[in-house]
Amino acid sequence: MKDPRVSSAISHWAPRFVSNGVLLADFEEVTASLERWEDWCAAWSRRAQLHEDLGRDSLRNGFRLTAGEHLVRAAIYYHFAKFVFVQDPAQMRAAHMKAVECYSDALPLMRPPGERVAIDFSDQQLFGVLRKPKESNCPVVVMAPGLDSTKEELHAYEDAFLxxxxxxxxIDGPGQGEAEYEIPICGDYERAASAVVDWIEERNDLDAERIAIWGVSLGGYYAPRAAAYEKRFKACI
Known part of the structure; x- marks a missing residue:
């Protein structure tokens, strides 16, 4: 008999996983193999490793687009491996770092490619991923993830803008993604958003007069709050 936590995860998370890049066949196979919640992170990490291996093999053979697709998928699987797996912080963080690694390795292989960026915030740094549809003068939308989400999970939403x-x-805001270990989550997200806008204004390839902010889940609270306080945002989604 399945652990009720596993059954709950399957019934509640299937649409989110699949819409954000998990193959339905993988979702069904991995979750069918699980009886205990304690095995969740390891099971998803094994399936992530399969896609990571396919990606790295493809790259060695010169198939860059295929490599990038597999590495992005591996990153998403590692992310969902660690997703709310809070009872084992070491295992959770290890899976998270693999998600960051795979996604970072995929950035130059994407179409258009991506750039890992660091943004100064309160004597620390927030990390993000910038992708541009052209080389210069691009309007830009800042993407804010939810409470247990990360910048990597937002990949599925990017093409609509690009x-x-x-x-x-x-971006991974305070208490989110890469920042969740050292920077506490904050209700006054506009502070982080203003730091991001400051960073955008220093770029010569982005149009600082056309900045929007988009958010999902908790980010759906952060985005309008940021737009209300930070007047340099011209639109909010």
């Missing part, structure tokens, strides 16, 4: 000539800057 295909319309808008750059995307997905």
């Amino acid at each position: 295909n319309r000539g808008i750059a995307v800057l997905a």
Whole structure:
């Protein structure tokens, strides 16, 4: 009999996993193999490793686009391996760092490619990923993830903007993603958002007069709050 936590995860998370890049066949196979919640992170990490290996093999053989696709998928699987797996922080963080590694390795292979960026914030740094549809003068949308989400999970939403000539800057805000270990989560997200806008204004390839902010889940609270306080945002989604 399945652990009720596993059953709950399957029933509640399937649409999110699949819409954000998990193959339905992988979701069904991995979750069917699970009986205990304690095995969740390891099971998803094993399936992530399969896609990571396919990606690295493809890269060695010169198939860059295929390599990038597999590495992005591996990153998403590692992310969902660590997703709310809070009872084992060491295992959770190890899976998270693999997600960051795979996604970072995929950045130059994407179309358009991505750039890992660091943004100064309160004597520390927030990390993000910038992707641009062209080389210069791009309007940009800042993408804010939810409570247990990360910048890597937002990959599935980016093409809607890139295909319309808008750059995307997905960030891990305070208490999110890479920042969750050292920087506490904060309700006054506008402080982080203002730091991001300051960083955008220093770039000569982004149009600082056309900045929007987008958010999902908790980010759906952060985005309008940031837009209310930070007047340099011209739109909010």
